[in-house]
Each structure stands twice: as C-alpha cells, then as structure tokens.
Amino acid sequence: MFRFITRRTLGAVVTLLIIAACTFFLFFAVPADPARLACGKVCPPELLEQARHNLGLDQPLFVQFLTWVGGIFLGRDYEGLGYCSAPCLGFSFVNKAPVLDTILDRMPLTISLTLGAAVVFLFFGVATGIVAALKQGKALDKIASVSSLIGASLQIYFIGTLALYFLVYKNHILRQPGYVPFTENPLNWAAGLMLPWVVLAIIFTANYTRMTRSTMVEQLTEDYVRTARAKGMANRSVVMRFALRGTLITIVTILGVDLGTLIGGAIITEQTFGLQGIGQLSIRAVWSSDLPMLMATVLVAAGAIVVFNIIVDVLYAVIDPRVRLS
Amino acid sequence: MWLRFRRDRTGVASAIVVIFFILVAILAPVISWLYGKDPYTLYGQDTPGLLNDFGYPIAPNGGISSQFWFGIEPNLGRDVFTQLVYGIRTSLLIALVTTILTTLIGIVIGIVAGYAGGKTDYFIGRVIDTVLSFPSVLFIIAFMPVVENLFVSADEETPVWLRAVTLVLVLTLFGWAGLARLLRGQVLTLREREFIEAARVTGASPARIVFKELLPNLWTPILIQATLLLPALVTAEAALSFLGVGMIEPIPDWGRMFRRGTEVYTNDITYLIFPGVALVIFVIAFNLLGDSVRDAFDPKLKR
Numbered sequence: 001m002f003r004f005i006t007r008r009t010l011g012a013v014v015t016l017l018i019i020a021a022c023t024f025f026l027f028f029a030v031p032a033d034p035a036r037l038a039c040g041k042v043c044p045p046e047l048l049e050q051a052r053h054n055l056g057l058d059q060p061l062f063v064q065f066l067t068w069v070g071g072i073f074l075g076r077d078y079e080g081l082g083y084c085s086a087p088c089l090g091f092s093f094v095n096k097a098p099v100l101d102t103i104l105d106r107m108p109l110t111i112s113l114t115l116g117a118a119v120v121f122l123f124f125g126v127a128t129g130i131v132a133a134l135k136q137g138k139a140l141d142k143i144a145s146v147s148s149l150i151g152a153s154l155q156i157y158f159i160g161t162l163a164l165y166f167l168v169y170k171n172h173i174l175r176q177p178g179y180v181p182f183t184e185n186p187l188n189w190a191a192g193l194m195l196p197w198v199v200l201a202i203i204f205t206a207n208y209t210r211m212t213r214s215t216m217v218e219q220l221t222e223d224y225v226r227t228a229r230a231k232g233m234a235n236r237s238v239v240m241r242f243a244l245r246g247t248l249i250t251i252v253t254i255l256g257v258d259l260g261t262l263i264g265g266a267i268i269t270e271q272t273f274g275l276q277g278i279g280q281l282s283i284r285a286v287w288s289s290d291l292p293m294l295m296a297t298v299l300v301a302a303g304a305i306v307v308f309n310i311i312v313d314v315l316y317a318v319i320d321p322r323v324r325l326s
Numbered sequence: 327m328w329l330r331f332r333r334d335r336t337g338v339a340s341a342i343v344v345i346f347f348i349l350v351a352i353l354a355p356v357i358s359w360l361y362g363k364d365p366y367t368l369y370g371q372d373t374p375g376l377l378n379d380f381g382y383p384i385a386p387n388g389g390i391s392s393q394f395w396f397g398i399e400p401n402l403g404r405d406v407f408t409q410l411v412y413g414i415r416t417s418l419l420i421a422l423v424t425t426i427l428t429t430l431i432g433i434v435i436g437i438v439a440g441y442a443g444g445k446t447d448y449f450i451g452r453v454i455d456t457v458l459s460f461p462s463v464l465f466i467i468a469f470m471p472v473v474e475n476l477f478v479s480a481d482e483e484t485p486v487w488l489r490a491v492t493l494v495l496v497l498t499l500f501g502w503a504g505l506a507r508l509l510r511g512q513v514l515t516l517r518e519r520e521f522i523e524a525a526r527v528t529g530a531s532p533a534r535i536v537f538k539e540l541l542p543n544l545w546t547p548i549l550i551q552a553t554l555l556l557p558a559l560v561t562a563e564a565a566l567s568f569l570g571v572g573m574i575e576p577i578p579d580w581g582r583m584f585r586r587g588t589e590v591y592t593n594d595i596t597y598l599i600f601p602g603v604a605l606v607i608f609v610i611a612f613n614l615l616g617d618s619v620r621d622a623f624d625p626k627l628k629r
Contacts, residue, residue, distance in 0.1 A: 018456050023465075026472055153609040155561060157568050158602035161588045165595050264461030268565055272588065279464075283569060286468050294468050301461030309459070 001317060008313060012306040017069070019302045020295070024065050027291050068295075089299065090292030094285075099296040103278065107300075109179045110277035113269065114262045116193055117200035118255065125205045126251060129212020134239065136217065144213060148206030160199045160272040167195065174198075177273040196273050204258065211250050219246040248319050256312035260305035330622045337618025343611035351414040358408045365408040365578040382593050396600050400590045406600055412578035413601065414608075420490055421559035424497045428559075429552050431498065432505030433544070437536060439506065440513025447510070454510075457503040463565070466496045470571045486577050493572060497559060505551050509544060516543055546623045553619050557612035564605060580605055 052058050059067070067076070071088040084091050084098040092099045132140050167173045174195045180188040219225060220243055228238045262269075267279030282297035284290070331337055350357065358364050382400050396406035439450040473492045516522060525539050566572035567581025568588070575582070580601045587598030 015456055015459055019460060023468075027468065149610060149613060150606075153557075153606055153613060155564070155584075155602070155605060157565070157584050157588060158598070158605065161591050161598055162595075162602070165591050169592050264464060267463055267467070267569060271569060282464050283467060286471070286571075298461060298464055298468065301464050302459055305459045305461065 004317070005310070005314060008310045012310055015306055016299065016303060020069070020299055021065065023295055023298045024068065025061065027294060089296040092290055092293045094288050094290040094293070099293045102281065102293070103296055103300060106277050106281050108181060109275060110263060110266050110270070110279065112179070112182065112189065112193055113196055113200075113266060113275065113277060114259060116190075117197045117204070117262070118259060120197050121201040121204040121208060122251075122255065124201065125208025126212050126247075128205075129209045129247075130216060130239070130244070132209060132213040133216035133220065141213070144206065144209045148210040151203050151206035154203050156199060156203060156268055157272045159202065160196070160269070163195060163199050164273070177275055179275060179277075196269060196275070200262075200269065207254070208251065211254060212247055215247040215250040216243055219243040222246065245319060249316060252312055252315045252319065256308045260308040263304040264301035328622075331618060334618045334621060336614055337622065340611040340614035340618065343607065344615055347414055347608055347611070348418065350411055351418045354408075354411045354415050357411050361408065363405045363408050365404060365412045366576055367404065382590070397596050399586070400594050400597060406583075406597065409578040409583060410580070410600055410604055413580040413583065414604075416490075416573055416577055416579045417560045417563055417581070420493055420497075420563050421556050424494050424501065424559050425552055425556045427494065427498045428501035428555060429505060429548060431502040432551075433509060433548060435502065436506040436509025437513055437540060437544075440510040441517065441532070441536060441540070443514075443517075450506070450510070454503045454507050457500060458507075460500060462500040466500065466566065467569060467571050469496050469499075470566075486574065489572075489574055493563060493566065497562060501555065501559070505548075505555075508547060508551065512544055512547060513540060516540060550616060550620045550623070553616035554613065557609045557616075560612075561605070561609060 057064070068090065070076070071084065071090070073087075075083070075085045076088045076091075084100075087100060088098060089100045089103070090098070092102065095102055128144065132144050164177075168176050175191045177195050178192040180192050182189045220239075222243075225238060225242050228242055229235075263278075266277055267283055269275070270277045270279040271283070278297055278300060282294060282301075285293035285297060383398050396410060398404065399406060399409065435450060435454075439447045439454075470492060473495060474488065477488055477492075522535060522539055525535050530539075563572055564579075564581035564584060567579050568584045570585060572581050573579035583601040584598065587601065591598050
C-alpha cells in the first residue's frame with residue numbers, strides 16, 4: 001500500500017512538472033511585458049531595464065523556468081519588490097505580492113463551494129439511487145433517468161442565473177451568494193453558499209442517482225450478497241454492508257472526476273454567482289496578463305485533478321480488498 | 327440497424343429535433359429574409375418607442391410583439407429571433423469542425439497506441455494522462471490570447487474567422503485524449519482476437535489489418551463518441567463565449583447572448599430565457615440521439 005501511494009505520488013509530481021513546463025513556455029510567448037507591468041505606467045528605460053533584471057527576465061527562458069521551479073522549494077528574492085518565502089509560486093506584478101498568499105486567501109471559498117455542493121449531491125444522489133434500486137418500480141426508475149438526462153443538459157450560467165432571478169431577486173427566498181468564512185459564522189457561511197450548492201446539486205444529483213441505481217442492481221445479484229441473505233442476515237444489513245460497499249467503487253470514480261473538474265472549472269460557477277474564488281482570480285489574471293498568477297492557478301487546478309485521481313485509487317484499495325491483493 | 331433505430335420512438339423524435347436545428351442553421355438567411363429582419367441592425371436605436379431611456383425594451387416580456395417574435399436585445403436593440411437563428415450557425419459550425427478534427431486525431435492516435443504497443447503505447451499513454459489532467463477550461467481561457475498572438479500582433483483587431491479557428495484549435499487540443507484512450511483499449515482487446523491473428527498469419531500488411539480488420543470493428547464506438555461529443559462542444563463553446571473569450575461582436579452567438587443575458591437579468595430575464603431554453607432542448611435532443619444510436623448499434627448494451 002505504501003509503495004503504491006509513493007509510486008502514484010511520484011507520477012503525479014512528474015505530471016505536474018510537465019504541466020508547469022507547458023504552461024510556462026506557452027504563456028511566456030505572450031507579448032505582454034511583465035517588467036512594464038511591474039514598473040508602472042510612466043517608466044523610464046533605465047528603470048524598465050532594472051525591473052527586467054530584478055524579475056530575472058533578462059535570463060534565457062529555460063533558466064527562468066529553472067529559477068521558478070527552484071523558488072518553489074527554496075523561496076526567492078525579488079530584488080526591489082520583496083521576498084517570496086519557501087513554497088514560492090511566483091510574484092504577482094499586479095498585486096505586488098507573492099501569488100501563493102492571494103491563492104491561499106481565495107482557496108477557502110472555492111473549496112467550500114465545491115465540497116459543500118458535493119456533500120449535497122452525493123447524499124441525495126446515493127440515497128435516491130438506493131431507494132430506486134430496492135424498489136425497482138417503473139415510475140421512480142423513469143423519473144431518475146429522465147431527470148438525470150435533463151440535469152446533465154442544463155448549463156450553470158443558465159439555471160444559475162434563473163435561480164438568482166426567481167429565488168433572490170424576485171422572491172428573496174435565498175440570500176445573494178457571498179462568502180463568509182466558516183470560522184466567523186457557520187450559519188452565514190452556509191446561507192451565502194446555499195444557492196450555488198442547490199444549483200450544482202440540480203445538475204449533478206441525477207447522475208449519481210442513476211449510477212448508484214444501476215450498480216446497486218448489479219450488486220444485489222452478486223454471490224456474496226446471496227450468501228449473506230442465505231445465512232439469514234437482515235435485508236437492511238445486507239444492503240448497507242455488502243451491496244453499498246460494492247456500489248461505492250463506481251461512485252468514488254465519478255466523484256473523483258467531478259471534484260477535479262469542479263475545482264478546476266469553478267470559473268463558470270464563480271462568474272455566474274459573482275463569487276471571488278480561484279476561478280475569478282485566474283480569469284482576472286488572464287485579462288491583466290498577470291502571468292505568475294495564471295501559472296499558479298493553472299497549477300493549483302491541475303494539482304486538484306491529480307490529487308483527486310490518487311485519492312480515488314487509494315480509496316479503491318480501502319473499499320475493495322481484492323484491489324489490494326492484486 | 328436502421329430498422330432497430332426506427333422502432334425507437336425517442337430516437338426518432340430526437341433525430342427530428344436535431345435535424346430541425348441543423349435545417350434552421352443552414353436556412354438562416356432564408357428564414358431571416360422571410361421574417362424581414364437581420365441580426366445586425368440596431369432596430370431599438372433606429373426606431374423610437376422600442377427601448378426606454380435605460381435601454382430596456384418598453385413592451386412587456388423583453389419587447390415581444392408581432393414584429394419582434396422573441397423580443398429585442400437591451401441597449402443595442404437587435405432582434406432576438408434572428409440572433410438566435412444565426413447563433414445556431416456559429417455554435418454548430420465550430421462544434422462540427424472540432425468534432426471532426428478531434429475524432430480524426432483520436433482515431434489515429436488511439437489505433438497507433440493500441441496497435442504498436444510497447445514503448446510507443448507507453449509514451450502515448452503518458453501524453454494522454456497529462457492532457458487529461460490539464461484544467462482545460464482555465465487553460466483554454468489563458469491560451470486563447472497566446473494562440474491569437476501567433477497570427478496577429480496585439481494592437482491589431484482580431485478578425486472573426488481567426489477567432490473561430492482559434493476556438494476550434496484549442497477545443498481540439500484538449501478533446502482528442504478521451505477518444506484516443508477509449509479506442510486504444512478497444513484495439514488492445516481486438517488485437518488478441520483470432521481474426522486479427524489469422525490476418526497476420528496469412529501475411530496481411532499492417533495497413534490492411536488496420537483498415538480492413540480493425541477499423542470496421544471500431545466504427546460503433548467512434549460514431550457514439552462523436553454524437554455525444556458534438557453537444558458537449560456546443561456547450562463548451564457557449565461557456566467560453568459566456569466567459570468573454572469566445573466569439574466576438576457582432577457575430578451572433580448563443581454564448582455571447584448568455585453573457586449579455588446574465589448582465590441584464592434583473593431587468594430583462596427574457597433575453598436570457600430564449601437562448602437558454604434553445605440550448606437545453608438542443609443538448610437534450612443530441613444526448614438522446616447519442617443514446618439511441620448506441621442502442622441501435624449494440625442492443626446488448628441497453629441499460
């Protein structure tokens with residue numbers, strides 16, 4: 001198990017380095033001059049030259065990349081701008097601050113948004129899926145499949161805005177989305193994120209219902225479920241302890257993919273609801289040609305996808321003992 | 327196969343809807359001519375009495391009237407109906423070209439990886455893994471200016487066709503990996519089957535094995551994936567335009583309508599509802615069609 005995790009982590013680090021390299025070399029082809037941004041609007045040539053030197057932009061691109069990677073482990077001194085301590089992902093010329101500080105500042109919002117929504121759609125999706133599988137009635141089955149199709153076809157910028165209009169603007173049922181730190185006031189935290197959670201849940205729940213149902217139906221015909229039944233185990237325990245366990249593998253797989261895309265693709269959600277998370281940070285970075293910030297957000301999003309992939313693989317082994325043996 | 331598809335009532339219904347959308351896209355100029363308006367004229371600004379002082383339609387429900395069936399756009403005062411009709415063209419064309427490119431690249435790479443095996447397969451596998459771990463939405467947003475700058479310098483105005491080409495390029499760049507991985511898996515299992523073995527023993531060239539033995543067995547997954555890819559690309563293009571990096575003014579585009587719609591939704595929700603409902607119907611019809619195509623090709627798969 002330990003060897004497995006180590007191997008996967010090393011692989012993930014290599015993937016992230018490749019992504020970082022691709023991003024670095026591609027984005028530095030942009031003609032925007034970071035030195036000019038750092039220096040300000042009115043900038044005499046000698047000061048511009050100075051800024052370019054301070055940022056290391058007078059070095060060859062490859063050296064710049066190595067310095068950037070080195071900064072992650074050692075920290076880096078931007079002469080005249082400030083010091084960026086150990087895990088240094090770069091220095092934003094626009095904010096005049098290390099990018100990691102800004103990202104860590106916005107991170108709680110994006111994580112609350114994603115994980116909160118995941119809890120909601122996971123709970124409702126799996127619960128209705130189990131009920132649908134146990135009562136393989138035609139009506140519920142049809143409702144589940146139809147609503148999963150519709151849910152998957154809805155766009156967050158469409159129903160999100162509709163929800164904003166009808167639930168917030170017209171009828172004041174829910175609060176205008178906003179972010180209050182959980183530690184400050186848990187109630188306001190939940191109230192501020194309720195609308196995005198509900199909208200994301202509408203889009204995602206049905207898919208989980210469908211997947212849970214179809215896997216559960218398969219699981220209920222498995223030999224070990226029949227054995228448990230034959231030994232006289234209560235129906236409830238059979239479902240909860242054996243069938244559900246087998247179903248979890250499918251659920252964990254799609255959840256891993258969804259969480260990765262949700263964190264990486266939070267841009268659309270945040271844009272729709274006007275929330276200032278990582279997604280907004282990245283799109284602002286594009287507009288203001290803030291390359292270090294952009295690099296860091298791409299890396300954070302890619303990191304989220306890669307990390308969730310590893311977690312999924314580890315969870316496989318935890319859920320299904322057979323995976324551990326092979 | 328065709329018979330099986332015809333018996334599937336949902337499939338036929340969704341096919342009709344899809345064909346309707348395609349016809350509307352092709353016949354957009356005819357429809358606009360019959361209707362007597364175009365998507366570019368600023369009717370609201372040219373004719374007094376349509377927009378109020380704040381730029382919002384005076385008539386109820388976003389200015390819907392016998393003259394403007396779906397209302398008029400706030401501020402600019404363009405006709406919503408023709409914008410919607412012409413918008414299908416933009417989205418469908420971009421999605422169609424991207425689907426074809428993506429599928430071709432996916433087929434080639436998938437078959438090469440699966441058939442060649444060994445080091446080639448390992449290398450391609452790692453590339454696919456990396457592409458799939460890219461945060462694609464974010465990367466495309468960031469990447470659009472870079473690609474454009476390869477063709478136009480920063481101070482020049484970007485021509486519309488170039489923006490469309492750039493969109494196709496970036497969407498293709500991140501689209502092929504999924505199909506390639508799927509086909510690689512299929513080829514790996516097919517390669518071990520007896521008929522491939524037999525072909526190899528009788529001395530068939532690799533080209534013959536690929537084109538005459540492998541490809542005919544792969545058409546089903548390829549067709550299914552392509553039908554499901556197209557609506558995904560339509561929404562992806564709309565999402566990019568919604569975020570402000572897709573199509574640019576004045577080309578009619580659904581994503582751009584969403585962007586404007588979310589800006590003015592508190593005063594004019596109708597401007598958002600028309601493209602929204604149109605997109606939902608379009609995507610549902612296409613997804614249903616994809617499911618039906620799968621069922622028709624492979625009845626065993628029926629869930």
